[in-house]
Amino acid sequence: xxxxxxxxxxxxxxxxxxxxxxxxxxxxxxxxxxxxxxxxxxxxxxxxxxxxxxxxxxxxxxxxxxxxxxxxxxxxxxxxxxxxxxxxxxxxxxxxxxxxxxxxxxxxxxxxxxxxxxxxxxxxxxxxxxxxxxxxxxxxxxxxxxxxxxxxxxxxxxxxxxx
Amino acid sequence: xxxxxxxxxxxxxxxxxxxxxxxxxxxxxxxxxxxxxxxxxxxxxxxxxxxxxxxxxxxxxxxxxxxxxxxxxxxxxxxxxxxxxxxxxxxxxxxxxxxxxxxxxxxxxxxxxxxxxxxxxxxxxxxxxxxxxxxxxxxxxxxxxxxxxxxxxxxxxxxxxxxxxxxxxxxxxxxxxxxxxxxxxxxxxxxxxxxxxxxxxxxxxxxxxxxxxxxxxxxxxxxxxxxxxxxxxxxxxxxxxxxxxxxxxxxxxxxxxxxxxxxxxxxxxxxxxxxxxxxxxxxxxxxxxxxxxxxxxxxxxxxxxxxxxxxxxxxxxxxxxxxxxxxxxxxxxxxxxxxxxxxxxxxxxxxxxxxxxxxxxxxxxxxxxxxxxxxxxxxxxxxxxxxxxxxxxxxxxxxxxxxxxxx
Numbered sequence: 413x414x415x416x417x418x419x420x421x422x423x424x425x426x427x428x429x430x431x432x433x434x435x436x437x438x439x440x441x442x443x444x445x446x447x448x449x450x451x452x453x454x455x456x457x458x459x460x461x462x463x464x465x466x467x468x469x470x471x472x473x474x475x476x477x478x479x480x481x482x483x484x485x486x487x488x489x490x491x492x493x494x495x496x497x498x499x500x501x502x503x504x505x506x507x508x509x510x511x512x513x514x515x516x517x518x519x520x521x522x523x524x525x526x527x528x529x530x531x532x533x534x535x536x537x538x539x540x541x542x543x544x545x546x547x548x549x550x551x552x553x554x555x556x557x558x559x560x561x562x563x564x565x566x567x568x569x570x571x572x573x574x575x
Numbered sequence: 576x577x578x579x580x581x582x583x584x585x586x587x588x589x590x591x592x593x594x595x596x597x598x599x600x601x602x603x604x605x606x607x608x609x610x611x612x613x614x615x616x617x618x619x620x621x622x623x624x625x626x627x628x629x630x631x632x633x634x635x636x637x638x639x640x641x642x643x644x645x646x647x648x649x650x651x652x653x654x655x656x657x658x659x660x661x662x663x664x665x666x667x668x669x670x671x672x673x674x675x676x677x678x679x680x681x682x683x684x685x686x687x688x689x690x691x692x693x694x695x696x697x698x699x700x701x702x703x704x705x706x707x708x709x710x711x712x713x714x715x716x717x718x719x720x721x722x723x724x725x726x727x728x729x730x731x732x733x734x735x736x737x738x739x740x741x742x743x744x745x746x747x748x749x750x751x752x753x754x755x756x757x758x759x760x761x762x763x764x765x766x767x768x769x770x771x772x773x774x775x776x777x778x779x780x781x782x783x784x785x786x787x788x789x790x791x792x793x794x795x796x797x798x799x800x801x802x803x804x805x806x807x808x809x810x811x812x813x814x815x816x817x818x819x820x821x822x823x824x825x826x827x828x829x830x831x832x833x834x835x836x837x838x839x840x841x842x843x844x845x846x847x848x849x850x851x852x853x854x855x856x857x858x859x860x861x862x863x864x865x866x867x868x869x870x871x872x873x874x875x876x877x878x879x880x881x882x883x884x885x886x887x888x889x890x891x892x893x894x895x896x897x898x899x900x901x902x903x904x905x906x907x908x909x910x911x912x913x914x915x916x917x918x919x920x921x922x923x924x925x926x927x928x929x930x931x932x933x934x935x936x937x938x939x940x941x942x943x944x945x946x947x948x949x950x951x952x953x954x955x956x957x958x959x960x961x962x963x964x965x966x967x968x969x970x971x972x973x974x975x976x977x978x979x980x981x982x
Contacts, residue, residue: 414593417928417979421921426980452920453937453950475950477918478980533924 419529420536425482428523432481434472434488441471445550445562449542454480456546458487462554467491467499472543479536482527484543489522496551503544510537542566576873582960584609584865595930598965603748603776603909603956604934605798609865612801615858627853628827628844642853645860646843649808652863653793654784659842660816662809663856667775668698670794670809671742673846674771675702677819678792679740682769685711687739690768692717692725692754693946694747697939699773703742717743717759719946723750723899730762738768745777745793749938749952750899751882751906753777760789769815775799778808779958780878780907782871785810802862803855809846816842823848874959878908881957881966885910888970895973898952911938911952914973916982919953925976931969 441459448455454476461468470491474484483506491499506524508515512531517524530540549564582588585607590597599607619641625634627642643658650658664670679702683689689703693716707714715733720726725743734741741763746753756772763770770790777783779800785793792815797806811819821828821839826849830838839845866874883903889895889912898911914922923935934954937944944950955969 415928417925420924421979430981451936453941453944454918454920455950477920479920536920536924539920 415532416529420533421478422526422529424523424526425478428482428485429478432472432474432485434470434485436471438469438471443550443554445546445553445564447542447546447549447564447566449476449480449538449566451538452477454539454542456480456484456543458543458547458550460547460550466493466495474543476542477539479530479539480542483540486522486524486527487543487547490524491547496555499551500548503548506544507541510540538566576869576877576959578960578962581869584611585960586610586613588960592930592932593928598931598968600955600957600961600965600969601932601934602958603799603954605804606779606801606958607960608803609801609862611861611865612803612858615861616803616854619854619857624854626850638853638857641857641860642851645856648860648863652867653810654786656786656810657813660810660813662811662843662846663851664807664809665805665852666807667773667794667796668807670807671698671771671773672702673809673822674792675706677822678769678815679706681820683707683710683712683739686737687712688715688735688737689713690715690717690734690738690741692743693719694725694744694750694752694943695940696744696748696773696775697941699742699744699771700942703740719750723747723752725752725754725759727758734762734766734768736766738763738766740769740771742771742773744773745783746780746907747899748776748909749911749940749943749954751909751911752899753905753907756788756790764789776907776909781875786812791815797855797859797862800862801865802859805852806855806859813842816846821845821848825849869959877959878957879903881961881963882906882908882910884963885955885957885966885969888966892970892973898947908957909954910956911954913949913952914977917976917980919951921980922953922973922976925979926969926972929968929972929975931972
């Protein structure tokens, strides 16, 4: 079957690409994490401010394609006010959805459902996952009590579980 | 050249991609294969499949003869060099690694300087960086100008008496720049340095004469010049190759083995350990015959015409930025470009939906990308079966893409 370009570049995706959310820099970030996709050179930086175990705010700075920018923008919209466990649960939903696995998408996940079309383009799945994998790595570092900046390189293996 | 007749020789060009006629503009990555090459592969497996150099039966004789004929053909193709100077590898990358390990281990010492360029493909960059690390040697770079040429203005301070090796591409896979091989080689030789040229993007497109350039090594890949994948050529000057230790051990590179003594075969087999890629080497012979039937000068002329047309058409689109030299006579046919508001990956996906294959990414040249201030570029690269109509289709699709993304 010919993959549908319109399914991937849905209007919601293009809107996030043109006007990415989470652009406001955070002066007091608790987590700073970088990610890159070596196959295309896309780069993302995430700053996260925490408040009593939940994400208070997030700043996303992505230099990449429409899919990686839109996915990062959706992440910024979605993770605020959530605990790490909830963020991991959402990241896992995103991964399963992109891999074409059966998954129930809760109503409170904003526009994330719009990323579904990316699964018709397997080479672009890594673009959609970049922000999520980067955030998970940054969270892991923070939980381990490490304060250095995390550098994540997304690989094909990152299609596996994000836990 | 009769392009329509050439096209008919390439069965894959009849393929439809996403309901469109395939327009293949990713030739710098790999080229398509003519029927003659595909048939040579089939013929090998149907008529002569056998290991070479060691069998004493008819099939072994056939395959050995065909394999060595392919080597002789390569030797003729690059300017009638001695066949013993032609070593088959599995690609340009392996050829360069062979030099780094064999020649490099023997000749590079702490404090020595290795000169490379800022426009290097990883295959002609990482082996030297790793060699320098192993040996505590120093890497120095020849920078590029804003126009994408090598900046040779400081060459006397870059290539010095400490320089032991100078490695550079004949043609850049990103910028398309054709480098002045003889000029750089002359400077390197004046300080006694060894010279390595990566010819992967040159050998398919122009007449090459490595033995006349004043260099020591030249490498290229069959699959970028109509041949099969998994075959590369390392040309090396006989005196240099003879002084080098083997790279891998086993198979035909051995002459005699006892428990306390091993002697090695002569050139070129000294560097061809194990069973080589016999079928593909033999089919490469057919690719060279095909290229010669067209003529390398004619191929180059066709490429200059297409490159000029592509640069003119693409730059007529407002905002499109083309990397590298703008004048087609001093560049090859790899045209890297960026659109100010659309990422190269999105460009590639959109064009693919219209049946147009290009490359998008960093093209295995990340240091160059950083110099250019880009994370990635889109790249259209041409070959003998491409026409101005293909470039028109690319142009039309880019116009359509801008409407689609609303920019």
